[in-house]
Amino acid sequence: MANELFNSFMTGPDENGRFGDFGGRFVSETLMPLILELQEEYEKAKTDDSFWAEMEDLWTHYVGRPSPLYFAERLTEHLGGAKVYMKRDELNHTGAHKINNVLGQIILARRMGKKRIIAETGAGQHGVATATVCAKFGLQCVVYMGAHDVERQAPNVFRMRLLGAEVIPVTSGRGTLKDAMNDALRDWVTNVRDTFYCIGTVAGPHPYPAMVRDFQSIIGKEVREQMNAAEGRLPDTVIAAIGGGSNAMGLFFPFLDDKDVNIIGVEAGGKGVNAKMEHCASLTGGRPGVLHGNRTYLLQDDDGQILEGFSISAGLDYPGIGPEHAWLHEIGRAKYVAITDVEALEAFQLSCKLEGIIPALEPSHALAHVMKIAPELPRDHIICMNMCGRGDKDIFTVAKALGFEMGEFG
Ligand SMILES: Cc1ncc(COP(=O)(O)O)c(C=O)c1O
Incomplete structure (x- = not known):
């Protein structure tokens, strides 16, 4: 159960x-x-x-659970380091976690x-x-x-x-x-x-x-079982993108007690984590305050007014983060990083070309961080990233960002 x-x-x-x-x-x-x-x-x-x-x-x-755990072979080859697995939650009914x-x-x-x-x-x-x-x-x-x-x-x-x-x-x-x-x-x-x-x-x-978190924990629970079946052990690193943080908590939670599993949350770095707050990286670039009924890290000005933040990804465009992430950050159990729009767009395209998977812009952020760290890790290191949504909803945004007019495709 x-x-x-x-x-x-x-x-x-x-x-x-x-x-x-x-x-x-x-x-x-x-x-x-x-x-x-x-x-x-x-x-x-x-x-x-x-x-x-x-x-x-x-x-x-x-919904169609369990969602598959997929070994991204060509991506792994291309990156030349750690083995990359994708948890395919984009295959759920309605296209996301x-x-x-x-x-x-x-x-x-x-x-x-x-x-x-x-x-x-x-x-x-x-x-x-x-x-x-x-x-x-x-x-x-x-x-x-x-x-x-x-x-x-x-x-x-x-x-x-x-x-x-x-x-x-x-x-x-x-x-x-x-x-x-x-x-x-x-x-x-x-x-x-x-x-x-x-x-x-x-x-x-x-x-x-x-x-x-409890409802989303089915993601990490399945990954534990599927990774044990595929590799006979747990992953070394789990990675997920963070808007408010639900797909990430769902993946992370069942691994919190496994101290050897590295946990990495990826926030939206927008145009870069800068003083102008053109990003939505609440942990990387914010400070604690109260919003929507809980105390957590927030993007705010000197008077405590909430700032809007910015990201190419509508699902990551939230100036706060779930309080459990704030806590995991403070106790050092999970690490949080930021990925820019440009990096996420690059990962989006790579996933399309190498794996035939059009990802949503949200998990493209997680994938972009995988692209950064995998080449530096040994070949027996196992990374599992959460492919938490499919990209159908984002193709217009991506087309615009890459400089295409939709009419040009005919
Ligand atoms: C596909 C997808 N991934 C991630 C998110 C971010 O939400 P959360 O951080 O709660 O998983 C959203 C939010 O809309 C989304 O649509």
Whole structure:
């Protein structure tokens, strides 16, 4: 059963939702009863075999899990060092890891009798996953999406509408994920009785960071089993891209107790980690503060105002990071690096050409870091990176960045 994972000693958080100095529950009085109700329901579900049986049935028959672990032979040859494996979570139904978590939250919402689901989305993958599962269960779905993201992720907006969701463009701030999450939280406070807020990453107030991590941990759990079957041992290094940090926590969590496994999170370095904050590398270039109900590393100015940040990738364009990552960073269990837009674009193209896999721009960041370190590592070193999304949604952005007009391809 999936809940065997929780026997690990590094399971955090404490009863107040703290991972060391990070996390917690910084919410208004109106939200507090809802948060506590959710926590209580999740605690019950976590140890309920029938909950996990329903999850596993849907993971298998609806999502298509387990996703394959793939040895990237030509890429490995090309880099000339460590062996590179890809965890193929882009092959999930809806094209990314987001659905792993959405299923868990929606099963929970149904148990709680909630009929209206709201979500925020950046790249649109969490919105699409939420709209998909809502359609499957006949639930009303409202998705908040920054107006800027609505523009750059147009295929996903259409997908959500086809699936019956109402997509609300958010024009406040710079119209990206942070602003969408603000509006979703506002909606939740206003519609407390019938609404369930399905958060798409390991952020938000407790219990969301731990709950989303638990649902995403299926990724790392499968990697452990698949790597043991393929290589007879665990990987030496696991690498994943970080927006809020859910696919990364999902991969990392089952390895936290394996001290010999290196853990690397890759943030969006945008135009470079500089004083102008033209990046979204909250751990590499930010400092602790409070946003969206938890304390974590954030991009902020001297007055503590949240800065917008920048990345070519809509899914990494979040000025914060899940509190558990902030804690893993502080205790030194995981290492966090930043990859620029230019480096990610190079990795995107290499994956297309050498492996026949069009990656999303988010995992292209993880792959770019693999490209940096693999050549320096011995041939018996095993790296596993999470290919957490497919690139269909990004082809317009990539075409523009590479200087093509879409009309030119005919
Ligand atoms: C394909 C893909 N990967 C990664 C992310 C980043 O989210 P997280 O850090 O929660 O995995 C997103 C977010 O939209 C995404 O669509």
